[in-house]
Amino acid sequence: MAAEETHHVAKTFMDHLPVLQVVIPLFAAPIIIFIGKRSLAWPIAFAASAAAFVISCLLLMQVLDGGFISYHVGGWAPPLGIEYRIDAASALVLALISGIGTIVLPFAYESVKAEIPKKNHTLFYACFMLCFTGLLGMVATGDAFNVFVFLEISSLSTYVLVAQGAEHNKRALTAAYDYLIMGTIGATFFIIGLAMLYMATGTLNMADLADRIAEEGTNRTIRAAFAFIVVGMGLKVAIYPLHHWLPNAYTFAPSAVSVFLAATATKAAIYVLLRFMFSVFNPGFVFEEWTLYIVFIPFSLLAMFAASFVAVFQTNIKRMLAYSSIAQIGYMLLGIAMLNATGLSATLVHLVNHGITKAALFMGVGAMLLYSGGAFYNNLNGLGRKMPLTGAAMIASGLSLIGVPGTAGFISKWVLVQAAFENGWWIIAIAIMLSSLLAVIYVWRIFEVLYLTEPNPDSTAKEAPITMLIPMWILAGACIWFGFDTELTLGSAQVAAEGLLAGSAGMAH
Amino acid sequence: MHHHHLILRVVTKMLVGAIMLFAFYVQFHGDFSPGGGFQAGVIMAVAFILYGIVFGLDKAEQVFPPWLVHKLVALGVLLYAGVGVVSMLLGYNYLDYDAFSPHHPSHGQHWGILLVELGVGITVTGVMVAIYYAFAGRPPPMKDEDW
Numbered sequence: 001m002a003a004e005e006t007h008h009v010a011k012t013f014m015d016h017l018p019v020l021q022v023v024i025p026l027f028a029a030p031i032i033i034f035i036g037k038r039s040l041a042w043p044i045a046f047a048a049s050a051a052a053f054v055i056s057c058l059l060l061m062q063v064l065d066g067g068f069i070s071y072h073v074g075g076w077a078p079p080l081g082i083e084y085r086i087d088a089a090s091a092l093v094l095a096l097i098s099g100i101g102t103i104v105l106p107f108a109y110e111s112v113k114a115e116i117p118k119k120n121h122t123l124f125y126a127c128f129m130l131c132f133t134g135l136l137g138m139v140a141t142g143d144a145f146n147v148f149v150f151l152e153i154s155s156l157s158t159y160v161l162v163a164q165g166a167e168h169n170k171r172a173l174t175a176a177y178d179y180l181i182m183g184t185i186g187a188t189f190f191i192i193g194l195a196m197l198y199m200a201t202g203t204l205n206m207a208d209l210a211d212r213i214a215e216e217g218t219n220r221t222i223r224a225a226f227a228f229i230v231v232g233m234g235l236k237v238a239i240y241p242l243h244h245w246l247p248n249a250y251t252f253a254p255s256a257v258s259v260f261l262a263a264t265a266t267k268a269a270i271y272v273l274l275r276f277m278f279s280v281f282n283p284g285f286v287f288e289e290w291t292l293y294i295v296f297i298p299f300s301l302l303a304m305f306a307a308s309f310v311a312v313f314q315t316n317i318k319r320m321l322a323y324s325s326i327a328q329i330g331y332m333l334l335g336i337a338m339l340n341a342t343g344l345s346a347t348l349v350h351l352v353n354h355g356i357t358k359a360a361l362f363m364g365v366g367a368m369l370l371y372s373g374g375a376f377y378n379n380l381n382g383l384g385r386k387m388p389l390t391g392a393a394m395i396a397s398g399l400s401l402i403g404v405p406g407t408a409g410f411i412s413k414w415v416l417v418q419a420a421f422e423n424g425w426w427i428i429a430i431a432i433m434l435s436s437l438l439a440v441i442y443v444w445r446i447f448e449v450l451y452l453t454e455p456n457p458d459s460t461a462k463e464a465p466i467t468m469l470i471p472m473w474i475l476a477g478a479c480i481w482f483g484f485d486t487e488l489t490l491g492s493a494q495v496a497a498e499g500l501l502a503g504s505a506g507m508a509h
Numbered sequence: 510m511h512h513h514h515l516i517l518r519v520v521t522k523m524l525v526g527a528i529m530l531f532a533f534y535v536q537f538h539g540d541f542s543p544g545g546g547f548q549a550g551v552i553m554a555v556a557f558i559l560y561g562i563v564f565g566l567d568k569a570e571q572v573f574p575p576w577l578v579h580k581l582v583a584l585g586v587l588l589y590a591g592v593g594v595v596s597m598l599l600g601y602n603y604l605d606y607d608a609f610s611p612h613h614p615s616h617g618q619h620w621g622i623l624l625v626e627l628g629v630g631i632t633v634t635g636v637m638v639a640i641y642y643a644f645a646g647r648p649p650p651m652k653d654e655d656w
Contacts, residue, residue: 008611010600019593019603027590030583036576075605126583 018071018084021055022137024048029129041125046105052098060091066495079205085142089496093139093271096352100263101132107471108256111366115254116164130157135268144194145204155183162253175248182245186235193228196221209280210504229276236269240303243326250322255366263359267351282503296337303330308438317365318375328354343419344497349490350412357400360475364394367464377449384450386461389469391450393476398443400479403436408482521563528556536630546626550633558641566645578639585632592624
């Protein structure tokens with residue numbers, strides 16, 4: 001074997017960003033277990049997620065001009081090797097996930113102490129890091145099978161995280177089990193779809209898949225693959241009739257986990273759905289248009305009304321917020337179904353705005369759970385007056401949930417309505433406004449419970465600890481900030497939407 | 510305590526060593542013949558599980574304490590990811606094994622895959638044994654003597 005000298009240019013830190021995004025949290029998880037000290041688990045997790053957040057910001061700045069970064073894992077060029085590909089859409093979602101992860105951890109510090117038995121703390125943070133890794137990986141990778149691997153990493157660790165609520169309420173175990181079954185069915189459908197795509201095209205790289213589907217045209221295998229992928233991811237997204245796992249999982253999970261999942265898990269799944277619909281199958285895919293109009297519009301309208309309606313009648317605030325999430329997912333799907341740039345930017349911007357809003361609300365509930373002993377409305381009576389800062393943060397983000405002008409929620413709904421007008425869909429624009437009225441009712445109930453009822457006489461509630469208030473107010477502040485300054489959110493969402501609608505960027509050479 | 514199953518115990522004692530040896534063969538010969546970290550890890554775990562089944566969980570946990578199992582699960586992943594990080598520090602892409610022998614990339618590939626597979630093997634051993642401990646650790650509904 002002759003020694004051959006190959007010219008190699010040393011890679012720098014900036015070149016490695018796409019993979020470091022995933023590797024840093026992935027590395028943190030086993031380190032936490034290997035060191036095995038409870039006092040070090042939290043600092044390591046926080047350092048890793050903060051690093052991931054910085055990296056995602058650096059990535060977002062690099063791709064905002066509409067280009068993309070391709071990273072070849074192992075030095076093997078795609079389509080043979082695994083490619084990590086970051087464009088505006090993925091960088092935006094990466095920033096959301098890593099940002100929320102970084103903000104949730106300070107909140108989790110007190111919340112986890114109160115809700116999870118001490119002996120599980122180390123493993124809890126390791127699991128949290130794995131879940132974080134999985135979600136980031138799903139978004140960062142440009143390889144279809146890699147998406148599945150990361151999907152499973154995030155899902156399996158999520159089931160464990162949800163089950164940690166069992167200390168507080170044993171029903172967390174059945175909730176986690178339900179989620180396990182539904183999530184596994186979803187992942188199975190997804191992998192069946194991938195297998196069919198692989199059978200039809202012989203490749204797993206997303207850009208290569210797109211090229212081959214465009215060249216060879218569609219056939220029944222590819223159409224079936226599309227259906228399997230949409231249904232499989234639909235389960236993880238909790239598209240309306242497939243949402244059954246979500247309310248229990250969000251209700252019974254520990255507060256910190258509810259915050260994190262509500263803001264990131266379904267969002268990463270929506271991103272994957274978008275990626276497959278627009279980058280792998282191109283927007284002109286006939287079957288897709290048909291699917292969008294016949295399937296997505298009715299189901300998203302159903303989600304907007306039915307889930308909001310159910311939310312109005314809940315007696316548990318976490319469950320109410322969970323149903324509200326299902327309704328909000330309806331808006332995001334509606335944006336996809338518009339199939340125009342404005343609609344897609346509405347989806348992407350709502351993905352970020354709703355993530356921030358819901359995280360702030362769940363944090364408020366989590367802070368109150370420290371003192372209330374339960375998340376039912378009658379546990380929370382009058383707590384807004386005893387915990388003024390927490391209550392105010394919840395009301396501020398509640399307004400954003402409704403979509404009151406001056407909040408982040410307004411921006412995304414406004415763009416969505418604009419998109420409906422662009423298509424001439426007046427009725428749908430009216431439906432968006434009507435369903436927002438339902439949100440007024442359930443947010444009003446929060447206000448009523450927190451401020452207009454007498455506190456329980458034996459309540460020992462006091463203001464939440466500062467480690468909870470700061471993350472909560474960062475998010476609540478962001479709800480308002482992004483209602484005025486839309487440069488970052490809407491701006492990058494528009495770049496991302498145009499990138500997605502342009503179809504695949506093709507193979508990188 | 511165990512006065513029965515004499516043949517099983519003797520045969521197990523003879524087999525455990527051979528099973529481990531075979532695991533190492535599958536592990537380190539995996540790049541030339543069928544095998545690799547996953548298979549080797551499972552075979553290695555089988556040695557401990559067989560020992561546990563025949564001699565009892567307590568004995569198995571004396572040989573291979575649960576805390577060590579958990580550390581090994583993490584250690585394997587660290588080794589795998591660490592190989593990638595080292596290749597990154599050497600100025601190559603993540604997990605680009607060429608980094609380990611720039612003048613002779615195929616040797617680098619050989620070293621890289623060997624280390625990564627060792628990581629896989631360690632983690633798979635740990636996970637399989639941990640699953641066995643988790644299931645076997647539940648209190649038995651009936652004592653051995655009651656049969």
